[in-house]
Amino acid sequence: MANLTLIQAVNDGLRTAMEADSTVYVFGEDVGPKGGVFLATENLTRDFGANRCFDTPLSEDGIIGTAIGMAMNGLRPVAEIQFQDFIFPAFDQIVSEAAKLRYRSGGQYTAPMVIRTPYGGGIRGGLYHSQSGEAYFCHTPGLKVVIPSTAHDAKGLLLASIADPDPVLFLEPKALYRSVKGEVPEGHYTVDLSTLRNVREGEHVTVLCYGAMVPVCEKAAARAAENGIECHIVDLRTLLPLDEEGVLEAAKKTGRVVVVHEAPRFCGMGGEISALIAENCIEYMEAPIIRVTGFDTPFPNTLEHHYLPDERRVLDAIERSAAY
Amino acid sequence: MSQPAPLTVIEPDGRASMGHDPGLSDDELLHCYRTMLLVRAFDDICLKLQRSGRIGFSIPNKGIEATQVGAASALRKSDWIFPSYRDFGMAMYHGIKSVDMMHNMFGNAQDSALGRQMPVHFSFTEPIKFYSISSPIGTHLPQAVGAAFAMKERGEDNVALVSFGDGGTSSLGFHSGLNFAGVWKAPVVFLCQNNGYAISCPSEQQTASDGYAIKGVAYGVPGVVVDGNDLLAVRQATGEAVERARRGDGPTIIEAVTFRMGGHSTSDDPSRYVPKELFEEWEKKDPVERFEKYLASRGLWTKERGESMRGDVMKEVADAAREAQGVGKPPLESIFSDVYAEVPAHLRAQGAAAFDLAKRFGDPDAGEGEFPL
Numbered sequence: 001m002a003n004l005t006l007i008q009a010v011n012d013g014l015r016t017a018m019e020a021d022s023t024v025y026v027f028g029e030d031v032g033p034k035g036g037v038f039l040a041t042e043n044l045t046r047d048f049g050a051n052r053c054f055d056t057p058l059s060e061d062g063i064i065g066t067a068i069g070m071a072m073n074g075l076r077p078v079a080e081i082q083f084q085d086f087i088f089p090a091f092d093q094i095v096s097e098a099a100k101l102r103y104r105s106g107g108q109y110t111a112p113m114v115i116r117t118p119y120g121g122g123i124r125g126g127l128y129h130s131q132s133g134e135a136y137f138c139h140t141p142g143l144k145v146v147i148p149s150t151a152h153d154a155k156g157l158l159l160a161s162i163a164d165p166d167p168v169l170f171l172e173p174k175a176l177y178r179s180v181k182g183e184v185p186e187g188h189y190t191v192d193l194s195t196l197r198n199v200r201e202g203e204h205v206t207v208l209c210y211g212a213m214v215p216v217c218e219k220a221a222a223r224a225a226e227n228g229i230e231c232h233i234v235d236l237r238t239l240l241p242l243d244e245e246g247v248l249e250a251a252k253k254t255g256r257v258v259v260v261h262e263a264p265r266f267c268g269m270g271g272e273i274s275a276l277i278a279e280n281c282i283e284y285m286e287a288p289i290i291r292v293t294g295f296d297t298p299f300p301n302t303l304e305h306h307y308l309p310d311e312r313r314v315l316d317a318i319e320r321s322a323a324y
Numbered sequence: 325m326s327q328p329a330p331l332t333v334i335e336p337d338g339r340a341s342m343g344h345d346p347g348l349s350d351d352e353l354l355h356c357y358r359t360m361l362l363v364r365a366f367d368d369i370c371l372k373l374q375r376s377g378r379i380g381f382s383i384p385n386k387g388i389e390a391t392q393v394g395a396a397s398a399l400r401k402s403d404w405i406f407p408s409y410r411d412f413g414m415a416m417y418h419g420i421k422s423v424d425m426m427h428n429m430f431g432n433a434q435d436s437a438l439g440r441q442m443p444v445h446f447s448f449t450e451p452i453k454f455y456s457i458s459s460p461i462g463t464h465l466p467q468a469v470g471a472a473f474a475m476k477e478r479g480e481d482n483v484a485l486v487s488f489g490d491g492g493t494s495s496l497g498f499h500s501g502l503n504f505a506g507v508w509k510a511p512v513v514f515l516c517q518n519n520g521y522a523i524s525c526p527s528e529q530q531t532a533s534d535g536y537a538i539k540g541v542a543y544g545v546p547g548v549v550v551d552g553n554d555l556l557a558v559r560q561a562t563g564e565a566v567e568r569a570r571r572g573d574g575p576t577i578i579e580a581v582t583f584r585m586g587g588h589s590t591s592d593d594p595s596r597y598v599p600k601e602l603f604e605e606w607e608k609k610d611p612v613e614r615f616e617k618y619l620a621s622r623g624l625w626t627k628e629r630g631e632s633m634r635g636d637v638m639k640e641v642a643d644a645a646r647e648a649q650g651v652g653k654p655p656l657e658s659i660f661s662d663v664y665a666e667v668p669a670h671l672r673a674q675g676a677a678a679f680d681l682a683k684r685f686g687d688p689d690a691g692e693g694e695f696p697l
Binding site: 025051056059061062064065067068070071072073075089092093097100101104105106107108109110141142144166194242245 | 448458466469
């Protein structure tokens with residue numbers, strides 16, 4: 001066991017995969033000698049050679065397009081998009097190509113690949129270094145969308161994603177890169193995709209969250225506990241395919257649900273989860289489902305701390321749900 | 325900058341010009357010829373099937389056959405083809421069967437993609453990798469480069485040939501594909517089929533450049549222009565580009581200048597935008613007739629032999645159409661399979677609900693028995 005930050009766990013995961021499997025290739029903008037703008041790929045070029053970890057031209061479409069070609073022809077590419085905000089030139093490659101390849105070829109061609117990208121706010125990155133675009137991708141059959149919130153899960157989910165036979169979008173909450181630290185097993189292990197993580201047990205209000213919102217919800221729950229409200233917190237950690245049964249079970253447990261994400265509200269994961277619960281177990285609900293989310297605005301810079309759901313906003317929702 | 329005149333091999337009298345004849349054997353030449361006839365037969369029969377409402381859509385290939393077949397003939401079975409939707413001849417040259425293509429045209433249960441795609445969106449892995457066709461334009465260029473990168477990393481001497489039209493050169497994938505291939509020296513051959521129109525948009529509205537091969541210069545990718553209605557010229561240029569890629573010297577872009585002698589698809593009426601004179605001009609340059617003249621100069625063709633082969637391929641395609649028409653629809657569960665390697669719970673639930681509903685209303689698509697996924 002080593003005590004690692006989330007970004008160190010990502011690096012460890014990449015290193016572990018590259019050691020175990022010579023078909024794993026890591027590439028993207030500035031991921032080579034520099035080691036990536038957040039240092040996720042630090043020393044991989046040095047240790048595995050410039051053919052296994054290398055810089056590409058500045059073209060997201062090219063990065064993902066070539067990754068698909070490598071994946072269909074026997075390699076396991078792990079492509080980095082420097083910020084999720086810059087992924088959109090590759091949207092066509094991800095949505096029209098990688099996600100549909102197995103389906104449209106009857107399984108003759110497939111794209112087992114991972115796209116890693118830092119996402120979310122909290123670093124004063126303004127409109128174009130802060131966005132949470134998971135909902136765009138969760139609307140895409142054939143793709144998997146994974147978001148870790150601990151160092152342990154970052155490595156285990158990354159290794160599971162690299163081993164997965166389908167394309168995985170691996171969104172890394174950049175706000176947690178160095179603020180989260182934890183025990184990470186050495187060597188190879190996986191955390192199963194499409195499984196939830198129980199963060200905290202409690203019988204009064206269920207809080208469903210993921211990514212950088214998990215520690216925010218934990219802090220809010222600690223405050224709520226001071227007033228006798230015990231929260232059951234669940235980290236979704238794979239958004240697509242979602243563990244729907246697990247979500248319903250968590251909702252039924254308390255009959256009161258708060259969903260928290262930093263992405264905009266309209267057509268977001270919160271809406272999907274609310275509908276899932278309403279369709280399947282509304283009779284268990286003791287209170288309206290409450291969403292705590294980013295605003296339906298572009299992401300602001302100076303006032304980002306008002307945009308991002310914080311301890312106060314989550315606590316307020318927990319209290320309203322409990323009091324209903 | 326301006327481009328050189330296109331490479332031409334077959335002279336107006338049918339003889340091959342000195343120095344550029346790729347030197348194909350009689351068998352190879354006849355196989356190329358038969359493949360062009362097969363494409364034309366497939367076109368004719370698909371048009372009839374579409375007009376009579378038995379298939380929904382087709383893409384005519386008339387005029388482009390020499391480009392398709394000439395280019396494909398330079399490849400071996402371990403190479404990969406990343407086709408456009410107008411590359412029937414590339415598949416047929418390498419032995420993909422008419423009936424397997426017809427299964428796709430009908431979207432039936434034998435279709436390799438189980439009727440999930442529109443007609444002409446073929447996908448084959450045998451006897452050559454004929455990559456699954458996508459409708460978005462240009463997306464397959466960087467993919468071909470990635471597949472070629474994998475070949476190079478494994479130390480193979482295989483190549484990827486990626487085919488696209490003049491309109492495709494305006495796409496994002498053209499830029500990223502050529503740029504990455506140039507930087508990586510990937511074993512790729514880019515084949516731009518300049519057939520005059522991107523659906524209805526003429527070349528002069530597609531680019532201000534003097535042609536398309538010249539665009540390679542900015543990516544460090546050499547460009548070659550060939551007469552796309554001259555099978556031997558296409559073969560010669562593609563053969564050189566393929567050998568260059570096999571040697572590890574990197575990619576080439578070939579522009580084959582040709583003309584689409586019909587609509588973009590069966591849903592298109594080219595008389596609305598192609599001047600009649602252009603069709604008349606290019607009719608005189610018909611690639612099949614031109615190749616017949618060459619074969620005749622080698623003593624391999626007579627009118628009777630041509631007629632006999634035409635009859636054979638028409639029968640082959642007609643039989644294929646009949647067989648494919650007799651195959652039933654794909655099963656209902658094929659909507660839900662192949663989305664992921666394993667069917668996730670939510671798709672199993674959605675599939676089971678759709679299946680139960682179909683059963684309840686007596687819909688024959690539900691078939692017999694229980695929902696299998």
